[in-house]
Amino acid sequence: MDPQPAKGNPELNRLSVAPRRPVRLSDIARLANVSTSAVSLALNGRPGVSSRTRQRILDIAADAGWFPNAAARALVGARTGIVGLVLTRDPRDIGTEPFYMSFIAGLEASLSQSATGLLLQFADDERAEVDTYRRWVAERRIDGLILVDLRVNDGRLGVLRDLGACFIVVGDPQYASEAPAIWSDDARAVAGTIRRLTELGHRRFARISERTTMAHTAIRNSAFVTTCAELKLPAPVLREAEPSAVGSRAATAAVLEASTPPTAILYDNNIMAVAGLGVAHQRGLRVPEDISLVAYDDSLLCESTHPSLSAISHDVHRYGEQAGTLLLEVITGQAPQARLDSVPVLIERGSTGPAPRAS
Amino acid sequence: MDPQPAKGNPELNRLSVAPRRPVRLSDIARLANVSTSAVSLALNGRPGVSSRTRQRILDIAADAGWFPNAAARALVGARTGIVGLVLTRDPRDIGTEPFYMSFIAGLEASLSQSATGLLLQFADDERAEVDTYRRWVAERRIDGLILVDLRVNDGRLGVLRDLGACFIVVGDPQYASEAPAIWSDDARAVAGTIRRLTELGHRRFARISERTTMAHTAIRNSAFVTTCAELKLPAPVLREAEPSAVGSRAATAAVLEASTPPTAILYDNNIMAVAGLGVAHQRGLRVPEDISLVAYDDSLLCESTHPSLSAISHDVHRYGEQAGTLLLEVITGQAPQARLDSVPVLIERGSTGPAPRAS
Incomplete structure (x- = not known):
């Protein structure tokens, strides 16, 4: 199928077939009847084109199915739009214990608002977990990490810092060694x-x-x-x-x-x-x-x-949301302090009642 | 901290600090006392170096913290080591309904055996879901996709095919339009x-x-x-x-x-x-x-x-595992047929019994 400039109803075009040959800046320039350099300025958010022209170029680029190439962007140091999470737990426990699914769902809810994807990996042990971080950072796969299951004297904190990784900790600041932390009391x-x-x-x-x-x-x-x-x-x-x-x-x-x-x-x-x-x-x-x-x-x-x-x-879904928000702040260069998500409270249902008389 | 060649106990070295400056092929060549082109041949699995030299180079590269750069590899068309899954469901439902967490845990179990990561995204509706696929393919973020929640006359199948995406379907082959499918009867x-x-x-x-x-x-x-x-x-x-x-x-x-x-x-x-x-x-x-x-x-x-x-x-964890295995087969160029995972069976517990007499 030949790449065709998008025509007609843009709603239909967006759902219809995307061309297999990548759309080039010159294609967009031709469609917009502007120079290739004007297209480059518009797509990269640089000054030099009017806001009206910029918007027209962006619309045409979107209709034509243009996307920045993730690999090319990553090579020049741009963000990958992906953050990472490693769970070092038995996958079968993860499947039944509701905490992590709720947490991940909340995390996703905040990440998706900035079109950020979540790279999820399970690890058998801490060694495998640290190897994964090392690989992700070396391969420039991710913009940041969420460190969970914080340990007392957590050796992972030093490793991540030495790797130069951008990360937040889910856990109490007293064990987070100054890293940005989201926690519940x-x-x-x-x-x-x-x-x-x-x-x-x-x-x-x-x-x-x-x-x-x-x-x-x-x-x-x-x-x-x-x-x-x-x-x-x-x-x-x-x-x-x-x-x-x-x-x-x-x-x-x-x-x-x-x-x-x-x-x-x-x-x-x-x-x-x-x-x-x-x-x-x-x-x-x-x-x-x-x-x-x-x-x-x-x-x-x-x-x-x-x-x-x-x-x-406590609201675990919201806890995950807050973690995502905190990480995005760190990625965009803010330096947030540790943030208290909540103080969990006892919800009394049928399994608690007065102590037995005899006791 | 300066990058240092790894010395002493390799176990300790692997857990210790990785150099911040990326390790170059020339670094490895110097450490191994071979030419840079020999290093390149060894790391890319090409002929031209003896198997003993290859192993020595690989060991030295691993100790020195060398990793292929994901962005550079993706640019030349190599695999990304990432597969994608979009869930178009309310994140709060996902957090409570056990199916997806078990499925994802099983999927991870098979993917992690080939060091493949899972890129997970939630979407609000099918439009957003398809936009995500389009972006992932255009940005070359993923090696393949898992399509879930198969619909009757599923328009996503045609879109994925036209995008040239590598994917499998979780669902009945009769609705999968010839795509490789893993299903339960x-x-x-x-x-x-x-x-x-x-x-x-x-x-x-x-x-x-x-x-x-x-x-x-x-x-x-x-x-x-x-x-x-x-x-x-x-x-x-x-x-x-x-x-x-x-x-x-x-x-x-x-x-x-x-x-x-x-x-x-x-x-x-x-x-x-x-x-x-x-x-x-x-x-x-x-x-x-x-x-x-x-x-x-x-x-x-x-x-x-x-x-x-x-x-x-049925064993949802295993269902996820089988889905991961099938996708990896498709990614590595095999052309598997639809595969039946299981025929679910009624497990009788306390909520079923003889019909009431009056009925």
């Missing part, structure tokens, strides 16, 4: 939840957490222990588990087998809480009469269990 | 489900579907109506809804308000079934004693409702 959220549950008579708490090398886990654990101490409660139970249904099941069983088990268990995500609820059912425990359970984050999954799960809730 | 799955439910005494069925312009909806609707006719059942109810919780709630309420309501309702995804279960609870209907409900696809969400949801189940 988990310490206040956990403290508020413990206080509320003590109002319901609970005194013996357990927390089944993700790996304690994770920054958010460290922060939540610290707030958990500190708040229990401030309230002069018995020493609470902390138990680390793989952040999956399987990991949580084993940890929940172990916690419930203690001689004086807790009356309330806090989990670190949705899937772990759903799995914990299953263990309680299996052991013949009534929820919340015998034991109260609390999820972290929130989703339709929490609303659809029986009983529905109380959750330390 | 929904017609057999629906027919099998109706037959099984009639064994339980059900005779009045309803199906609450996604938009009937969707190929999978058309196929499922057709199998649904045909099977009911073959079994000489009363004419079943078909009701189209937005593929969301809100859409399903209204449709379920309308179906249940009929003078002779169905005793079993089939839904087109997870979220719609969960929402339908909520409506049944609200109206004081016991599930499954008064009404049986069936979800499509399957996930932890179905397992965690009360009662748990019976589902027409």
